[in-house]
Amino acid sequence: MAGDDGGTGVARVTTICWFRRDLRLTDNLALTAAAERGPVLALFVVDEVLTAQGAATRWRLGRSLAALAGELGARGGGLTIRHGPAAETVARVAADHGADEVHATDWPEPSRHAADHRVADLLARDGRRLVLHAGHTLVPPHRIRTGSGGVYKVYTPFARAIRAHGVPDAVPVPPGLKLVAHPADAVPDLAPDMNRGAAVLDRHAGPTGEAAALDRLNAFLPAAGGYHQDRDRPDRPGATSELSEALAVGEISPCTIWAAARRHLDDPALSAPAEKFMAEVIWRDFAWHLLAAYPTLPTHAWRPAFAAFPYRRDAHDEAAWTRAVTGEPLVDAGLREMFVTGRMHNRVRMAVASYLVKHLLIDWRVGLAWFADTLTDWDPASNAMNWQWVAGSGPDAAPFFRIFNPATQAARFDPDGTYRRRWLWDWQGSTSPDAGDYFEAVPRSWGLDPDYPYPPPPVVDLKAGRARALAALARMKRAQTDPDSAAGAPP
Numbered sequence: 001m002a003g004d005d006g007g008t009g010v011a012r013v014t015t016i017c018w019f020r021r022d023l024r025l026t027d028n029l030a031l032t033a034a035a036e037r038g039p040v041l042a043l044f045v046v047d048e049v050l051t052a053q054g055a056a057t058r059w060r061l062g063r064s065l066a067a068l069a070g071e072l073g074a075r076g077g078g079l080t081i082r083h084g085p086a087a088e089t090v091a092r093v094a095a096d097h098g099a100d101e102v103h104a105t106d107w108p109e110p111s112r113h114a115a116d117h118r119v120a121d122l123l124a125r126d127g128r129r130l131v132l133h134a135g136h137t138l139v140p141p142h143r144i145r146t147g148s149g150g151v152y153k154v155y156t157p158f159a160r161a162i163r164a165h166g167v168p169d170a171v172p173v174p175p176g177l178k179l180v181a182h183p184a185d186a187v188p189d190l191a192p193d194m195n196r197g198a199a200v201l202d203r204h205a206g207p208t209g210e211a212a213a214l215d216r217l218n219a220f221l222p223a224a225g226g227y228h229q230d231r232d233r234p235d236r237p238g239a240t241s242e243l244s245e246a247l248a249v250g251e252i253s254p255c256t257i258w259a260a261a262r263r264h265l266d267d268p269a270l271s272a273p274a275e276k277f278m279a280e281v282i283w284r285d286f287a288w289h290l291l292a293a294y295p296t297l298p299t300h301a302w303r304p305a306f307a308a309f310p311y312r313r314d315a316h317d318e319a320a321w322t323r324a325v326t327g328e329p330l331v332d333a334g335l336r337e338m339f340v341t342g343r344m345h346n347r348v349r350m351a352v353a354s355y356l357v358k359h360l361l362i363d364w365r366v367g368l369a370w371f372a373d374t375l376t377d378w379d380p381a382s383n384a385m386n387w388q389w390v391a392g393s394g395p396d397a398a399p400f401f402r403i404f405n406p407a408t409q410a411a412r413f414d415p416d417g418t419y420r421r422r423w424l425w426d427w428q429g430s431t432s433p434d435a436g437d438y439f440e441a442v443p444r445s446w447g448l449d450p451d452y453p454y455p456p457p458p459v460v461d462l463k464a465g466r467a468r469a470l471a472a473l474a475r476m477k478r479a480q481t482d483p484d485s486a487a488g489a490p491p
C-alpha cells in the first residue's frame with residue numbers, strides 16, 4: 001500500500017500501472033486492478049518492443065501519450081516515462097517505488113510477450129509480480145476454441161463462437177482513482193526518425209486521446225444508418241467509424257465499442273448497420289486470434305504451398321508502388337492518402353495490396369512492411385491477416401486466382417472520381433489541396449514533382465499483369481505436383 005516516503009523524496013506505493021497500447025482510463029482492467037490496491041504509479045516505457053515498430057505508429061502513439069499524460073495530470077497524477085529495456089527498466093521503477101505488483105494490459109503480440117516474460121522473470125527475483133489483464137480484444141485470443149479444442153481458421157464460425165461466448169461489459173474509470181502525485185515527465189518525440197513530413201501528418205490528424213475516441217464513437221453510431229452500404233465507398237468520408245487508430249493505441253477498448261453498438265440493435269434504422277459494424281470489430285479479434293495461434297503470421301505464408309510462390313524482385317516496380325506513381329489511379333490515390341494521413345480506406349487497401357501482389361507479382365511482405373512503417377493505425381494482427389488474405393496464402397483467404405481489377409474497383413466504388421481527384425494532383429485537372437500535400441510529405445530524394453502530368457505511363461498493363469499472376473500460380477501448383485519444375489525461377 002502507499003505510504004509515507006520516509007523523507008527520501010520517493011513516494012512508496014505498492015502498485016504500478018504500466019501503460020503500453022491501452023492509453024485510456026475507461027475499461028482498463030489493469031488500471032482498475034491497480035487502483036483497487038491503493039495509489040497508482042502510471043508508467044510508460046520506451047522499450048525495445050516499441051522502438052522496433054514503424055515510425056508512423058510511434059508518432060501516433062506519442063500524440064496519444066501526450067493526451068494520457070494531460071488526463072493523468074488533470075487528475076492530480078503524472079505519467080512516469082522511462083527509456084530502456086523493458087525488464088530492467090520496469091524492475092528498477094518497481095524497486096525505486098517499493099511496488100510489489102505491476103499491472104498491464106496484455107498486448108498479445110509475439111515480441112511483446114517475449115519481453116513480458118523477461119519482465120516477469122526479473123520482477124520475480126525480488127518477489128514482485130507482473131499481472132497481465134485482458135482488454136485489447138473483445139475476448140482473449142486463446143479463449144475461443146473449436147469444439148475439439150482447435151484454432152478457428154475460418155471467420156464465420158469464429159464470429160459465431162465469439163457471440164456465443166459473450167463480450168464482457170466495459171468497466172468505468174476506477175471510482176476514486178488515486179494517482180501518485182509527482183511531476184510529469186516530458187513526453188518525448190517517439191518518431192524522430194520518421195522520413196516523411198510530420199507537419200503534413202499533423203495537419204491531417206484527427207483529434208487524439210481517449211475523450212476524442214469516445215466522442216467519435218458517440219457521434220458515429222447514431223449517424224451510421226448507411227454504414228453497411230457505404231463502408232466500401234472511399235468517396236464518402238465519414239461512412240466508417242475511423243476508430244482503427246484509437247483501437248491500435250488503445251485509446252478506446254473494443255468492449256466499449258461493442259457495448260455502444262449493441263445499444264443500437266433494437267433500433268430498426270440502425271440494427272443492420274450496427275450488426276455489420278460489430279462483425280467488422282470481430283474481424284479484428286479474428287486477426288488477433290490467428291496471430292496468437294500462429295506467431296509467424298507476419299513473416300511466413302500460412303499455407304505451406306505459398307512458401308515457394310514465384311514472386312518477382314523488381315526494385316523499379318516496388319519503388320513505383322511505394323512512391324505512388326504506378327499510373328494506376330486508384331492504387332496511387334490510396335498510397336498517397338496513406339502517406340499524407342497515415343490511413344487508407346479499407347476497400348482501397350484491398351485494391352492496393354492486390355495490385356502489388358498480383359499485378360506486380362511482388363511479395364506480400366514488401367507491402368506489409370511498407371504499411372507497418374506508414375500506417376498510423378498499424379495493427380500487427382490485422383495487417384498480417386489482411387495481407388495474407390489478399391495474397392491467398394492465409395487462413396480463410398481470398399483465392400489467389402480472384403484478382404481485383406483496380407480500374408473496375410474504381411468505377412464501382414469511386415464512380416465519379418471524387419476520391420481519386422482528392423488524392424491525385426493533376427488527375428482530371430485536380431488541384432485539390434490534399435493532393436498537393438503529398439508533394440510536401442514525400443522525401444526530396446524521391447524526386448517527385450507536381451509539375452509531372454498525372455497519370456504516368458502504367459507500370460504494368462492490367463491484362464498482362466493478370467495473366468502473369470495466373471501463370472505464376474500455375475507454376476506454384478505445378479511445383480507441388482512436380483518438385484523438379486522451376487517454381488522458384490522468375491516468370
Ligand SMILES: Cc1cc2nc3c(=O)[nH]c(=O)nc-3n(C[C@H](O)[C@H](O)[C@H](O)COP(=O)(O)OP(=O)(O)OC[C@H]3O[C@@H](n4cnc5c(N)ncnc54)[C@H](O)[C@@H]3O)c2cc1C
Pocket residue numbers: 231240241242243244245247248277280281282283284287344345346347349350353371375377378379380382383384386387390
Ligand atoms: C492489406 C490490408 C492491411 C490492413 N492493415 C490494417 C492495420 O494495420 N491496422 C488496422 O487497424 N486495420 C488494417 N486493415 C483493416 C482495415 O482496412 C481497417 O481496419 C479499416 O480501414 C479501419 O477503418 P475504420 O476504423 O473506419 O473501420 P470501420 O469500418 O469503422 O470498422 C470498425 C473496426 O473494425 C475493424 N476492422 C474493420 N475492417 C477490418 C478488417 N478488414 N480486418 C480487421 N479489422 C477490421 C477495425 O478495428 C475498425 O476500426 C487492413 C486491411 C487490408 C486490406
